[in-house]
Amino acid sequence: MARQQRAIRTRRIFLEAAAEVFDEHGYDAATIAAILDRAGLTRGALYFHFTSKEELARGVLQEAVTADGVTPQTFKLQEWVDMALLLAYRLPREPLLSASIRLSVDPRARSLFGTRWPDWIVIGADLLTEAKERGELLPHVDPVATSRLLVGAWTGVQLVTESMAEPLDLVTEISALFELILPNTTVPGVLARLDTSPHRAERIIEQNRTAAAAS
Secondary structure (H helix, E strand, O other): OHHHHHHHHHHHHHHHHHHHHHHHHOOOOOOHHHHHHHHOOOHHHHHHHOOOHHHHHHHHHHHHOOOOOOOOOOOHHHHHHHHHHHHHHHHHHOHHHHHHHHHHHOHHHHHHHOOOHHHHHHHHHHHHHHHHHOOOEOOOOOHHHHHHHHHHHHHHHHHHHHHOOOOOOHHHHHHHHHHHHHHHOEOHHHHOOOOOOOOHHHHHHHHHHHHHHHO
């Protein structure tokens, strides 16, 4: 068991090191040597887990698709909002997430590995489909199309915020995005009870930490 745990930790170290290098230099300019230097581990340890830079990139992309931190809520639409806000909060703090965006918009990496955007669309569409079944969405709303548009808009907002001379706060921008989207998709009774505050993600994370410490 101890050996298995060490292997899991080692794999994670390599993924995070690769993510940092991909995020800083892009896929083509990233080298195995730079990743090894960042990880502080041996080439043999790397090749035990990953046979190439390509496998590392695939691993980074796979790890990035997660709804970590999203907890069951009264409304499925709140879970959809929470997922987007949490991702915005975590992105600048977690290299794996940041690198996944960099790889997804990098033409070379995208041609090799595709992107994880379809996976995010599926996750969002599932939440929206259940929300519609519960009567939270207006009748005309298409869950798949709405999820696809949010993923595209979220990505665009992220790219614009980081390119500004004075970078904007991504969570605040995504909060504002929902203020535009939700009135056109949500029944009034549910809309009035949704929390899209830019501070919500931080509160959720703190609540999860408290719950984990108490368990």
